[in-house]
Amino acid sequence: MDTLTELKDSFRSFIRRVLGSALLWSWGMNALRIGATLILLPLLLRHLAPAELGIHYLLASLMVLAPLLDFGFSNALWRAVAHAQAGGRELPTEGLADAPAADSPANHTLQWHLLHTARHTCARLAWIAAPVLALGGSVAVAARIAEVPAPAQAWAALALTWLTAVAEVHTGWWGMFLLGLNRPVDYARCNLIGYALRLALAALLLWLGAGVVSVPAAALAGVAVQRALMRRECRRHLPMPEPASERSVVRMLAERLWPNARRMGAVSLSGFLGTQALLLISLACFGLTATGQFGLSLQLMTVSQGMAAVWMNVKWPELAQRRTRGDLAGLRTLMRRRLWPALLTCAALSGGAMLLAPPLLAWFAPDKAALPAAWLAVMAVTALLELHLSFWGVFLFAGNQVPYVWPVVGSNVASLLLAAWLATHSPLGLGALALAPLLVGLAFNYWHWPRVGAAQLGVTWPRLMLARTPA
Template sequence: MFYGLLGTAVRVGSNILLLPLALTHLSSAEMAAWWLFLSLGANSNLADFGFGPVITRVYSYLWAGADDFEAEGLRPGSTSGLPNLPRIGQLHATVARLYTLLSGLVALALAFAGTWFLLRIMQLIADERSAWLAWTIFAAMTIFNLKTSYWGLAVQGINKVREVQFANLLGGLFYLVTGGLLLLAGAKLLALAAAVAARAFVFRLVCIFVFRQATDRQILKQARADRSMLARLWPNAWKLGIMSLGAYCITQGLILIASRFLPVETVASLGLTQQLGIFATSIAALWLQVKWPEITILRTQNRLTEMSVLFAHRLLLTVATFAVIAGAIILLGNQLLAWKATHTRLLPLLPLIYYLAYLAFQMTYGTFAVLTMTQNVIPFYRVAIFTGVATVIVSIFMTARWQLWGLLLAPLICEAYNAWFVIRLGLASQPLSPREFLRAGLARRA
């Protein structure tokens, strides 16, 4: 948990930790461009199209000793419990080829659609040439991250959670040092792009080392890609991909729509608030993040009551932690920024309170979705894409009429209608009654 807290704090909070320098060295237009960089970089999640979470779970199944995996559902657990290294090697070789193809698709999307979205804001930046160079570096590293992402999926899947968090910690420190020094040197957006590159390389090197140490290098070297694995990954992956598209519309669509309808200062404030919100949810979700591989393994081994108690208790800790961090942001956020005399502030008080409450709601029902998916089934993909597309349409209409409040209210209006379905499925995927689930959350026993 120690490495997890530090790793997540630095990984997600690195953008936040650099803010004192970034906000004093970058103009509002440059900050708005950076938040747009991050939103466009999230396109790699769309190109992944749901393969990532499915692949991580398959690594967990095989590491738990399963002889193979099904397209949907679970095979009986192995009595030996020993990792199935030959099949892990085949899976690794297969997904390496997959992510090479997917990274090529992202390169095309960033080169054309990404550049188009940036045109208006880039024209407001004094050193436009350097800003475009920063975008080129950032886009290249987004492509590299996707192409090599299977190493991180593998390490997470074989339950080396502490090592993943250490990689996040080390990569985040390189990000902070690189970005901080270059910002002080006056590199502006180039500083942040170079910091992204440093973090990406360090994280991947650590993951490669950990995975090779935990497995058999000779087996990995001799393993060959198995197309039948892709055929079995696809049924759940495309459903998760649909869900990813819906999630992208809801989260990253916020900044993309804002960049077309709202003043650049508001876009900068919204981006800053969103990053703090991501920081808060990521720190809070760490209670569950470090346990998802274990939860998946417990389900594979049919230890469902033990799994449910663990999930319920960690969910309660997640919600409580988010409430504490959100309260600190509300009380101290803009005061600290005013003390630092930064160009960009958080959203005003009422929109800020509303947005953080919305994130708590979104985080809570999202955890039940992940619990359901540990069964290797994706039953709510239609709900996700419907919600995402509806959010974009409603957001465009409401933002054009009511500006910031329209943009903030639209996602909740669309998500609230369907969240009950996701929570109900999550509760149905575990054996505890509502009363037992609540007791498990409070007392760590059914």
């Protein structure tokens, strides 16, 4: 009887640990995103006409733009909320103020002011984004509407996509606010619930014959539920009653957040546009089939990065709090304990993709192919170094500084120029698109910013990563 009781207690303890693991919830979210393709793609192919499938992907590209249209404000917000959670009194425009005492309570007054600032700022951003998205979407759909068998459905799908994208800009900050409160489990759980609802509803609507409206309608419902859950969690962890914030305070906080927000927005936008431009270079130089090879290879590496990044993503709020408190010893331990698993996970996943993708494609889809193994290896190395660079970039940003904005933006431009030149003046073929980002990154960013970050921790990078006690 005692043994049975112990087994039950052990099982309950295990379940509690699983449900309380931000890492597992986040991995579940990533796995759901990957699985969504396997679930929805057959339904899309079965229930949508070819022209409607084109409209579907056109609207999906419109949704990709939505997170970029807050111009980095959400990133600046989570760092500021984490700063207040650590007891920070002042919110400087750049750099860190005097460190609060280690036992300082959270500055909930500042957090409420930040909440009101986010609500006001993102409402204005939504007003800016709304006509931009409406105009861009309308022009894109109108150009091909004659090819669609049900034009009214296509316009309805555009309207729903527009509403979802504007809602993302207007309310997306709730998730970043929750993350800044150091609630990564709640954040990941809300994301997973919202996305699961979105996937299930999209599949159901497609099966019922709702056509091209299915995915946009499901996306709007998923975003609404996700944001409602996040809003509830944020308010649950803030003391009530909610204080008022004077307009001058909101304006002052917005002015202090915007400089680094714009810098982070520039980094994100340049990365997004750089990827799209690489695909356009591939299309112009090598054709549609070759672009499919490159795009598939790029997607494999992006998935590997996303799964590996979870190791650090769930710890960013804690890291920002330790930066506010000036806890260098804790920061060194945190970075070392999280960097190694993340890098090893990325190496294992990208290496596995490099080895397994060619034979699996030959088996499942013999008419499809990824890049040759040698170029996949180059892309795997680039993915690993980009992941490492991104970790140190967020570490520096957690210190309320973005010194790497122009080097990163400049490197993205240089990568495109080099890729275009190699694609047209060398025998490398598609390998030019894989090699150019690696060469440009190795020239400066891949080694310089990790060295700068380690110096702020009071150590060298080799000592941080390789010494038994990085202190």
